[in-house]
Amino acid sequence: MIDRWLKEGQSNREIARRLAKAPQTIHNEVKRGRVRQQVRQGKYEQVYSADFAQKAYQNNRKRSVKQVSLTKELKEKMTHYIKQKYSPEMMVKAKGIPVPISTIYYWIHR
Numbered sequence: 001m002i003d004r005w006l007k008e009g010q011s012n013r014e015i016a017r018r019l020a021k022a023p024q025t026i027h028n029e030v031k032r033g034r035v036r037q038q039v040r041q042g043k044y045e046q047v048y049s050a051d052f053a054q055k056a057y058q059n060n061r062k063r064s065v066k067q068v069s070l071t072k073e074l075k076e077k078m079t080h081y082i083k084q085k086y087s088p089e090m091m092v093k094a095k096g097i098p099v100p101i102s103t104i105y106y107w108i109h110r
Helices: 002-007 012-019 023-032 050-064 072-083 088-093 101-109
Strands: 034-040 043-048
Touching: 002 012, 002 023, 002 043, 012 023, 023 034, 023 050, 072 088, 072 101, 088 101
Parallel strands: none
Antiparallel strands: 034 043
């Protein structure tokens, strides 16, 4: 939608209003998704590409998320503590389980 509205000449503020987002959010998205495109022989301009922005986001997200490997031993420990009615917070803080609390919740609910 952003790329279509930009091609129609809408401002970042107008796009932000339509999407109920902050204008700075739209500015950052447009800045992040700009690519250099040839418009005619020897002439280039920066244009927003939603596909490029999405690929850049996915690539950045992939590199920013640390993978946690739940070993068999770690799963057994967590299962033991869950059966003893420990909360994920208590497992991490009191029992020293080296896993983010959100990962424990994810593992419990899957």
